[in-house]
Each structure stands twice: as structure tokens, then as C-alpha cells.
Amino acid sequence: MPIKHIFTNNMPNNIADKWTFFYTTPPLSPFQVAIVVTNYNRIVINENITLWCGSCLQNQQLFNFAKRITENITLHLKAEFSETDVDIPKMDHFVIPNFVQDGTSKWGLIFHTETNLIYDEQSDSVVRKIEVARLIAHKIAYQWFNNIYNSSSWSYDHFPLHDGLAAYFGEEAIYKNLNYSEIKDFLIVHIQYESLHLDSYFNMNPVEITNSSKFVSLFSFPRYLNVLIVLRMLRIAISDIEFRRAVHMYVHLTFHSTISIDFSSKIRSKSNICYVPSYKFLTWQKYRGYPIVVLRLENYYFGILSQKLSYNLTTDGNWWIFINLKNVIKAPFTLRDDLVCIRPKMSNFIKQDQINWTHNFIVDIEQAGYYRVKYETEGWQTITKYLTSTTGEYNNISAINRAKIVDDAFHLMMEHQLNASIFWNLTQYLSQETNYVAWYPMFKIFEYMSTIFPFSEEEIKFDFKTKFTELLNEPLKTIENNTYRVPNYFIKCLKQEILRWACTLQHQHCVRMAKHTLEEHLENPDKNP
Template sequence: MENWGLITYREAALFYAPEASSEVDKQRVANIIAHELAHQWFGNLVTMKWWNDLWLNEGFATYVATLGMQELCKKWHAYAEESLENMMVVLNSDAYHTTRAISQSVSRASQFAEQFDPITYRKGAVIIRMMHMFTGDMTFRKGLNCYLKRHAYGNADQNDLWRSLSEAAHKFGSMPRYLDVQRVMDTWTLQAGYPLITVHRDYVRNTMSINQRRFLIDGLGKTMEKDNSISKGCWFVPISFTLARRANFTATEPRVWLQCDSQVNDIPLEARSPLGAEADQWLILNVQLTAPFRVNYDTVNWRLIIKTLHGGDFRRIHTMNRAQLINDALALSWNGHLCYKIALDLLRYIKQEHAYMPWRAALDHLETIYRIIKQTADFTLFQPQNFMNDLLRPIYVYLGGMETQSKGHHVAHKTLINQWACRLALSDCRKRAVQYYHRWFISNDPDLVNPVPQNLRSVVYCAALRQGDEYDWNFLWQRYCNATVASERRLILQALGCTRIVWVIRRYLEIIFNENSSIRKQDISLAFGAITRSHIGFPLAKNYFMNNFTLLTKSLESNFRELAALLLQITQHISSPHDYRELKMFIDCHRKLEKLATRSVRHAVEHAQVNLHWRQKQQSEFTRWLKARY
């Protein structure tokens, strides 16, 4: 907590133990410390006037923390990777009907807590980065200096920020005179969601047409008020782009502004721009993901991009944009805007990819499909001899498999790949994990000596329990009870949910919600979520939550926001009509939960609706492509 003069932390957010913590833990601690230090300016020196502008505190602290980490340790690539992580969270969470605007009216005490969500933190950081990109570094810094000095030891709202940045932007010529920051940014802060930019190229005239509409994860739109361009879903969008022959992924400033003018009611707007490109050259918008929007191209341009990605010079496309192309293609095919043939043909290039960010984007989306498809007969297509094996095997070998050392700088990359490899029994992953775990199991003093390498522990613990018996589970539970390092305790809590033994899972659920348990209330969500991620644990967790809701309410001291968060961990895995009907019956029987955490509950229910919609509308196309190739 960013108290001025006395910052306070949970132990796991401050304490790094070299003998027990992983490199990922080290980065997490550094990020949190940087975030709280940034609050000394954004939140303490200048405080928002009211809760509707909480993002001025949390969005800036989130963004400035990445700048600090980048300067502190360049080998972490914190700025690029945190920016991508923030962007992916926003593009996912802000695509639902139940999302909210960054700045919205807050009039009840119960609404204060709901402001502390990914929209405030992550989307706040994303739009601040967008301003940084379209104004330029010098203008951005001068504008912020003016804002902080002008409102030091006082309060400000977003209009005060816009005013300071506009003055700097016009002074240094980094923004057209006909635009100001408020006119642009109000479209990003006062309405929910973000745009889908659709690009149609005229390959004869060398031009492109671009238009916008709100992107929704289910592919369905809602007609809004005719007289309000903001509520209809219209944004001022900075459009940067580059072309294959003269590829330039360092020029992030906008070459075109897709405008949203209050005098123009025919939405979506269209803009045309001469390209000077040849017909066999790809075009890519949103250089280095400068703004939160998705891009859909015409089929010819998608095919030109795919051809380059599958060729030997795919690295000509910036790493962040390779991640963007994967993320956009899979999201667009999820909701029916793009056929899966194009999306999955593009994805197959990743067998050549060694960089972390494209893999992070790919596996983030495949995780969602995995959660749904594991409950169907098509799950065999994900098994090691098929689709995922084809994608994962080259990178698993390249990163050294379950060997202690990995190539390159990124431990998180190796962890991500190994988690999938062990989950799908790829190569020797499970065998090596069990060997590591057994050495620990038979050691004379397992609390003092742990032979499992720190950077492999999250993979080893989970894989070993997935293969192990009750004695393996009891051993790890005892290590949790005896552990003194907070990061190790958090790691073990999640791994304990990996077991496939039904009665052990049921016992673990009882332990999690027992008032006298050694599991702290702040870690309940962590442990419960780990159980829901298992195809065996999910129905057990769902039934336990629904059948023991009164007990859980007491255990969590009637914290309905936390209860709604647990509900979301369940609904993310619901995709069958039976489970959905069960969910609706549960909500009908517990109206108090919906009343006290309205948006959170509706958001959780929408997750299940979206999963069900994909399974009914898109799964057959997805599996048809897989069956044709595997």
C-alpha cells in the first residue's frame, strides 16, 4: 500500500529469497515495488478528485513501473513484455458486454471496490502508453511535469491531465492543431470497449480503406443511442502502419487519425490513405501495439503476412507485432470475423519462433480453447501426437526441455512451454519432473534442502502431483505448512490443486475454506483457481461452491466481491448447456450475491455464455481444420 512515507507490502510482494524464489518471483517483486514507488507522484503528490478517476493513480503507477524496471534491468525486457501483457489482458477483458468505461460515475460505497480491476490498472496503463506514443517522449514528459507541478499537493481529474498534455503537444507540434488530447482521449475513457479496425486494400490504386466498429468477444453488437457517438462505439484512433518493402517498426507515431467527430453521425467513419505499396507486399497496422484495437485485413493481405511468417525472414516483422497478429487472428476467428483456416495457417509458423511474446499470445488463446475442448470428444486432437505436439516440440527442445539451464534470457518462456509440455505428456517432461520431485521426497531434511531448481519448481510440483498418489500430495502439503518463504507457499498452494485423486481434491477444498486452516483468506482464490483448471477438479470445485455457498459466505466474511471472483473462476470453464443451466439456477437462488456484486456476477455469467456460444458456433470449424491436418 502506497502510504506516503510508509509503503507497506505483503511478504510475497517484497521478500525475495535467492535460495527459494525464482527469477519470475524476482521480477514480480521488482514490479510491485516500482508500482508503489510510482504512487509517490501519481496518487500521493497528485490525487484524483473522486473515485471515477482512480485510473489516474493506478494506471500511471502500472505504466511508470514498467519504465522503471526497464531502466533497472534491461535483460528482463520489462517494458515490451509488460506492455504486451497489459494489452492482452485489456483486449480480452474489455471485449465483453459487461465491461465498463475507465472513468464512470461512482456514487455508492459498494462501487469503490469494483474500481480496483483490470480496467483501472491495465487499460489505464495501455491508454497512457498510447498517449506516450502519439505525443512523443519529450511532449509526454513535459506535459506530465506540468500536470504534476500544477496540481502538486492537491487533487486533479482527467480533464486536468488532458489540458497539460494538450498544451505541450501543441507547443512542440506533436499533435495536429485541429485535435486536442481531451477530444481524443475522452473517447477512450468515457466509453467501454475498444474498436475493431477493418482494412480493405485496393491493390490496383494502392490505397486502403479503414473503418471501425466496437469489437465484442461474441461477435454480436448492440445498437446504442443514435445521438451519442461515444455510446455507439466510436474512437479517435491513431493509426500507424508499415509496409513490407520498407518495413519500419520503430516509427510508432500516427500516420493517419481515424476520426470520431460529434458532427458526423454516420458511424463507422471511413478514412482513405495512399500507400504506395505493391500488390505483393503486406501491410501491418498498429506498429508495436501503440493503441488498444484489433485489426482485420482482407484475405489477400492476411495471406501475404502468412507467407512472410512461414518464410525465413519472419523476424522482419517486429516481435510485438508477431504477437499481435497471432492474438488478433485467433480472437477474430473465435467470434466469427475471420475463418479458422487463415488463423491456424498463420499460427503454424510458430514452430520456427523462439521469442517469448508470440508464444505468450498464442498459448494465452489456446488455453481458452483447451478449457472448453477438454470436456469434449475433440480433446484427442490436443494430445501429444497431434496439434499441440507439432507446435510445442521444436521450442521445447530449443529451450532445453527440463534441463536446469535455458537458452536466452527468459525464464518465464521456459516455464510457460514446460507447463504445457508436462500437461500434455510431451517428450520426457513428466518423467523428468517426477525424477526431480522424488529426489526431494527422499531427502533427509526436505524443508532445508530442496534439489528442485527454483525456476522449474512450478512445473515440477504440478506435474509430479498430477502423476502422483496421496503420499506425494501429503508431502507437498507438509512442505507448505513448514515453508517460511511466501513465494514458495504460493507456488505450493497452486500445485496442490493439480492432483487427479478425487477424494484428495475434496479434502483440499475443505481445507481451503476451513476457518482454522493455515491458508490465509487472501490466498483462497489462488488455491481454488488451481483446482478449477483441472478437468477432474473443475466439476468438484463447481459443486462444492454451489452446494456450500452459505458456508463460503461465512468463511469469507460476506465479502461478495471475493465470492464473485471465485464464481468467475468457475464460469471460465463452463461451456455445456447443462452446466450453464445449473449456473443460472444458482444465481436465481442467491440474489444477494448479484445485488452486492452486480457487474462482477454478470461478467462471470457472460464468460459462460461466450464459451457456450463458441462451442455451438465455432468449435466445428476449429476441429475440422485440425482433423484435416492431424
């Protein structure tokens, strides 16, 4: 990684010497060393960032966004970690067609699959834009966390931790650089959905590395997803200031060390709301599955919060969980919001001086919650009544929580832990929902259930298609009348998804639109190609 070149003419016969000066690198393992020999085009983004690409010059407009976001995220992360005495003086990004990713980058070298950087400003959606930014940001942020790959650091919990930290700061850089207020909510809901559903069917725990031959298995699965959510939970528990202080100290120590550093030892234990030692909180990585948080009424004055294993609801869970209970129904009396901690294999009693108060509360996940929530029947009914009677003004239930409620209800229904009628009654509120983030789990449910769409009602014993079609009636009217209140990029995504599933389900509205478009084309093919 040269700093500069100096030419001198002090040799006989005027033959010039060339002196090349290099940056001093931090301690590196052989795993961090790579040599690239290429004839790719060199595109200078700034004096410290270079993009190497075979087709970028011929299709510059498809890579313009990638170049901009690469520079902006790099500058943001340099500012974030400026106090750590860690600087990445030069970054070379290599864009390789059909590149089989190894899940990591080298120090100063970042490899991308070409298709992951392509974004068409004219035709691609904001969701595609976020995905491109996320793929780039994660790899750039990893530059500050990838110096652990030495023989003393082959600890199975380090790899997902560093992946999770890179994802956390990479995503933060995205929503601070892209000027869309809903991006943060979307990223939170997207990661929670993907991680919980993967964890329902696969083992998301870190792979224990006993020798170097198993090293490649670390990158065969996105195990950092659940760690990212747990890190968000930790940040809320100990405060943003303390979280950043601990991470900055950890980055400084690990980057200049050849020995393994314990991240939890850098967190002040008394900072969190339950005074739980941080090493115990980070044991989320060590247990299979995730907890189901159960909120139920014990008597007139006491409610109980408990946790059960996701794969065995008769067994108590092993996690430390920080819970914020939020009062949904403010009238006719006021109940306080409550911040509580559920401990391993222990129930938590919450007291309020009101009768039947429990059913007026939801578990507010805010920005993080690696668990599902199960309410009593009366609790689900209270939530449904609130959502369906507020005509779009959901002041007490955020878009993140609305998405979580729908996703949890569907999962519990599929696991025979919730009556199907409760789920379908709950989803009726979506007919008035205009937030793409809140709709996101329902679109994923459409995808999940689409495999049975070709079958008849008699074959599957339930008419899912009619239920889904009825759910789209009001949103389709809103699209047709163009009455969405605040048009933005996510509204475009919402319209596209609504129309996509309406046509998939052969909704009459879609059939009419298709017929009208065809008639216009046949009448004037040149004007309506």
C-alpha cells in the same frame, strides 16, 4: 513524519526537554491520513526509506530483492520528478501477511501484502521477479499521483488516470533498473493481453463516483490497465518530451492544490500528429469496449482503414486512433511506411502507387495499441508466409507485433470473425520462434483451452490437443539439443513453459524424459533424489 529530535537540559533538576520537528505536508484530505501502531521489525533501507515487517529478519533472503528494487525505483522516480518541486521526504513500507489491499497508499505510507514481496533468487523465474518489481513500483510511483483524493476531485475519470500514470512511470522504472532488454516488451504484451481480454468480458470503464460511499468500488477492479495503454498511445502521438512536460506540470499543480486539475489542458494540442484536441483523445475512457481496426483493399491504389466496435462489428467506433502502417514485404518493390489517424465514425483512405499494396502492410502497434486488428484473408496469408519463411529472422515484425498478431487472430477466430485454418496456419511459425514474449499469447491460449483437454476429439468435434502437441515438436527438439542461440532468463521461462505444456498434453518427449528420470532415481536414489 519527524525531521529531527533535539534534547535540551535547560530545565530545573536536569530534566531534559525533547523537541521534535516535522516536515510540512502538502494539502491532504482525511482519506490520506493513516496511523500505524505495530511491533514489527524496523529495517532501514536508507535514511529516507524504512521497511516494517514481521518475518523479514527470519527470511531475509526472500526479501533482499524487494529491498533493492524499492530503493532503486524510489531513487529513479525522485530523479524523474525532481523538476516538479514535489518531494516525498520519507517513505515507510509496511509488509502485512494476508493484507486485504485497498488499492491505494497514503502519503508517505505504503502497504504491501507479504507474499507480493517474496522472491527466491535461486528458484523463482524472471517473470516472478518482474511481477514483484511491478507491484512495488506501482505503489511507489503512486506517491506522486495520490494527492487528488479530496472532495472536489471525486471525478470518475481522475482515479484511473492517476492509476495509469503511476503504472506507466512505475513500469518505466522497472525496465530501466533491471538489466534485461526483453522486460519492456514483456510488460507491454502482458498488459495489452490482460486488458483486452478483460475488456472483452467486463466493463473496464471508470466507475462514476456520485458519493463517498461508492469510493471503495474504485479499487475492486484493475481499471487502470487500459488507461496505461492509452497513455502510451498518447506519448507516441505527442512525443516523449511533450508527454513528460505535461505530466510534470500536472504533478506540480495537483500536489499543491485542493482543486481538481484537468490533465488534458496541460497538453499542447498541436503536438500530436493528427492535431486532435487532447481532451478528445482521452475520451478512450468514456466508451465501452475497444475498437477493431480493419485494414482492407478498396481498389488497385486505395486501401481503407476503419474502426468497428469490439462487441458489434457492424457499427463504427468512436475513438481517435493513431496508426503506424508498416511495410512487411520490402521486395520486389518498396512501399513507404505510413502514419495515419482514424477519426470517429470515419474511414481513412490510404493511397500507394502500387497494385495490391494493402496486403503487404501490418498495423504496427510499437509500444501501444488499445485495439485489435482485422486483416483481409490475403493480408493474413501474407503475414503467415513472411513469418514461416524467414527462419527466425523477423526484421520487419517485432516481438510485440508478433505476439499481437497471434492474440488478435485467436480472438477473432473465437468470435467467428476469422477462419480457423488461418489461425492454425499462422501459429505454425511458432515452431521456429525462440522469443518468450512472442510466445506469451500462445501460452495463454493453452491455458484458456486447457479446460477441454480432458474431453475426447469426438466430444469437442476438433482435435485441439493434436494441434497443440504438433506445435511443440520443434521447440522440444531445440530444448533437447540445447541449441538456443542466446541463453538468458527469458529463454529459461520459454523452456519451462514448453515443457510444462508438453507434459500436460502427454507429449511423447515428456513421457520419455519422465521415464528416464525415474529410472535414474531407482538406480541410484542418493545421487538422483
